[in-house]
Amino acid sequence: MAMWHPVKIAVALVAVLAVAACTGSGVEPSSLQPLTTDDGSGNANQLPPPNAQGGNNTLFSNNNSQAALPRVAAVNSNARIQFAPVIGAAAEAVPALSARLRARANQRAVTVAGSGDPAVTHVMKGYFSAFTDRGETTVIYVWDVLDPAGNRLHRIQGQQAETGTGGEGWNAVTAPTMEVIADRTVDELAVWLSSSSG
Numbered sequence: 001m002a003m004w005h006p007v008k009i010a011v012a013l014v015a016v017l018a019v020a021a022c023t024g025s026g027v028e029p030s031s032l033q034p035l036t037t038d039d040g041s042g043n044a045n046q047l048p049p050p051n052a053q054g055g056n057n058t059l060f061s062n063n064n065s066q067a068a069l070p071r072v073a074a075v076n077s078n079a080r081i082q083f084a085p086v087i088g089a090a091a092e093a094v095p096a097l098s099a100r101l102r103a104r105a106n107q108r109a110v111t112v113a114g115s116g117d118p119a120v121t122h123v124m125k126g127y128f129s130a131f132t133d134r135g136e137t138t139v140i141y142v143w144d145v146l147d148p149a150g151n152r153l154h155r156i157q158g159q160q161a162e163t164g165t166g167g168e169g170w171n172a173v174t175a176p177t178m179e180v181i182a183d184r185t186v187d188e189l190a191v192w193l194s195s196s197s198g
Contacts, residue, residue, distance in 0.1 A: 077193045080113040081105070082120045089128040089170070096175035100182035108190040120148055124189070130162075130170045137162040137172040141181055145189065154196075156188045 083101065086094060105112050113120045123146040130139045138159050145154040160181050164174040 104186035
């Protein structure tokens, strides 16, 4: 089994964090348009992701596939979470991520706000990168949790190795990998919301 080069992982993480730092504070919330499936255009509220060739970067779909992760307590909170367009993920990888984010949020009693919801309390802005080293692909992700004024309140970050084979970068990333990332994201968000609302 190939060993990960810590320098390459660090460089990729620094690149993702550098992009995230550009919008870590002072973001105009009106510029963070949520991804929805009912805007009629399919692409109107989307940022074109690098390495993507067309496709729909819509954050939520009706796929309710499950990934097994440790359970955490449901959130007792008045939080209403809005997901902004993700940056850096290939369009083909987003449907699995988005469907699983909604499914996991429902499991954790985390309310996902719809488009134009005036009661939004938090905006989740995600930054993604995928790289392949010695035949193994890793997805690095960073989520900034912003208040409605665009101030960063919390950061969720991590990496997930792709267990499938074939391809490089985003071409190697499978739906189950994105679903694991979604589960971990919502689980960490739920823990943070529980601790910050107490």
